[in-house]
Amino acid sequence: MAQTDPTPNRNNYDVVIVGGAIMGSSVAWFLASNPDFQGRVLVVERDPGYGSCSTAHTNSCMRQQFSAPINVKISQFAADYVKRFREELGDERVPGIHTHFFGYMYLAGDDTFAGHLRRTVSMQAQSGAGTVLLTPDEIAARFPFYRLDDILLGAFGTRDEGYFDGGTMFDWWRRKARERGVEFTANEVVAVERQGDRVTAVQLASGERIACGWVVNAAGPRAARVAAMAGLALPVEPRKRYTWVFEAERPLGQDLPLTIDPGGVHVRSDGGYYMAGATPDHDPAVEPDDFAADHGLWESKVWPALANRIPAFEAIRVVNEWVGHYAYNTLDQNAVLGPDDRVGNFLYANGFSGHGLQQSPAVGRGIAEWIATGGWQTLDLSPLGIGRIRRGERLDEAAII
Numbered sequence: 545m546a547q548t549d550p551t552p553n554r555n556n557y558d559v560v561i562v563g564g565a566i567m568g569s570s571v572a573w574f575l576a577s578n579p580d581f582q583g584r585v586l587v588v589e590r591d592p593g594y595g596s597c598s599t600a601h602t603n604s605c606m607r608q609q610f611s612a613p614i615n616v617k618i619s620q621f622a623a624d625y626v627k628r629f630r631e632e633l634g635d636e637r638v639p640g641i642h643t644h645f646f647g648y649m650y651l652a653g654d655d656t657f658a659g660h661l662r663r664t665v666s667m668q669a670q671s672g673a674g675t676v677l678l679t680p681d682e683i684a685a686r687f688p689f690y691r692l693d694d695i696l697l698g699a700f701g702t703r704d705e706g707y708f709d710g711g712t713m714f715d716w717w718r719r720k721a722r723e724r725g726v727e728f729t730a731n732e733v734v735a736v737e738r739q740g741d742r743v744t745a746v747q748l749a750s751g752e753r754i755a756c757g758w759v760v761n762a763a764g765p766r767a768a769r770v771a772a773m774a775g776l777a778l779p780v781e782p783r784k785r786y787t788w789v790f791e792a793e794r795p796l797g798q799d800l801p802l803t804i805d806p807g808g809v810h811v812r813s814d815g816g817y818y819m820a821g822a823t824p825d826h827d828p829a830v831e832p833d834d835f836a837a838d839h840g841l842w843e844s845k846v847w848p849a850l851a852n853r854i855p856a857f858e859a860i861r862v863v864n865e866w867v868g869h870y871a872y873n874t875l876d877q878n879a880v881l882g883p884d885d886r887v888g889n890f891l892y893a894n895g896f897s898g899h900g901l902q903q904s905p906a907v908g909r910g911i912a913e914w915i916a917t918g919g920w921q922t923l924d925l926s927p928l929g930i931g932r933i934r935r936g937e938r939l940d941e942a943a944i945i
């Protein structure tokens with residue numbers, strides 16, 4: 545069956561995955577390759593060209609610098625996984641995943657954030673991450689291009705932080721999942737049938753009713769709509785995030801770490817170019833198909849912040865820009881993973897808010913393990929469960945970009 549075929553081969557599956565971008569494809573691959581799982585899997589994707597999903601607009605970076613230990617562990621698995629990708633997929637055709645680990649550099653401009661960096665770097669070190677604290681003099685010695693007179697402290701990742709080629713990972717997960725029997729169908733889930741504490745079927749836009757044993761919500765910024773179809777509330781909404789690629793008249797002559805300025809603008813090396821990103825000051829929920837750009841943001845916020853921090857970036861030229869959506873978890877900007885607390889066969893893989901690409905290997909593995917065995921196996925993802933959302937308990941993550 546072609547990925548663009550709207551009609552599934554059957555009218556019942558063990559697992560229906562709603563959304564076939566990075567998260568849906570990861571779950572599909574990890575299910576297909578899990579020896580404890582023998583069931584049939586259908587991935588339903590409304591946009592098989594993947595033009596509007598978050599995955600298509602990502603910056604594709606990974607970091608160890610999180611404040612929640614579970615997020616550090618998830619990204620450590622990602623770093624390890626991409627290095628062993630061909631081996632993991634067990635296929636000589638699979639290429640290596642290109643990485644460019646230039647490190648993240650969080651810059652603290654006040655005592656509060658400097659204190660936060662000291663605490664999190666210590667936690668990250670205990671988890672085995674290579675983050676180091678740097679004084680302004682130490683930063684200047686390694687990276688002489690920054691202006692640092694308002695900076696108190698930096699935290700720099702010395703390993704396994706930076707760009708990775710998530711696009712190749714995505715392509716091969718889809719391809720290998722299909723080769724192992726997972727069906728991808730070009731259709732839209734428009735309703736989820738529920739009987740008490742179980743979901744029993746999904747309905748497709750084309751009218752078919754597909755009975756299923758599990759529903760996995762991998763619908764990205766549309767996740768709350770899919771949860772609502774099952775009568776469930778999920779505080780995830782689409783929020784716009786901007787990316788600019790630019791060239792510099794005077795390149796820096798060395799890698800630019802992914803630098804997070806105290807004002808939130810971030811910038812990094814991107815091959816021979818540089819890539820910057822920012823959150824708009826006015827940041828409402830938007831429609832998932834609203835990609836209208838605020839062209840003033842570059843000039844009013846981003847370029848001034850870049851030129852202030854790196855004076856060489858006064859003379860730059862934008863060569864590309866785009867708007868994408870975070871699936872923004874309004875409670876704590878962290879993922880929501882695993883079974884619903886009332887509907888145990890409805891599984892969330894949602895709310896990634898800006899760090900979903902790097903979380904996709906651990907999430908796909910975890911959700912597949914849950915379906916195959918009824919519990920988290922390799923990594924306990926329960927800190928990211930829906931329970932905290934229902935209780936209103938934030939899993940605080942101060943290092944969201």
Ligand SMILES: Cc1cc2nc3c(=O)[nH]c(=O)nc-3n(C[C@H](O)[C@H](O)[C@H](O)COP(=O)(O)OP(=O)(O)OC[C@H]3O[C@@H](n4cnc5c(N)ncnc54)[C@H](O)[C@@H]3O)c2cc1C
Pocket residue numbers: 562563564565566567568588589590591594596597598599600601602603604605606731732733734762763764765766770785786787867868869870871893894896897898899900901902903
């Ligand atoms: C500008 C930007 C920069 C980012 N940078 C990074 C980064 O550097 N590192 C990082 O780790 N993460 C980053 N992210 C976040 C990351 O890209 C996302 O978390 C990740 O791609 C989410 O993948 P997903 O599969 O959950 O969602 P999506 O990619 O949005 O996919 C959801 C899919 O579900 C489909 N769908 C929705 N509803 C239905 C339905 N009812 N029926 C059928 N199909 C449906 C959609 O068509 C879509 O294809 C960034 C995101 C943006 C926008």
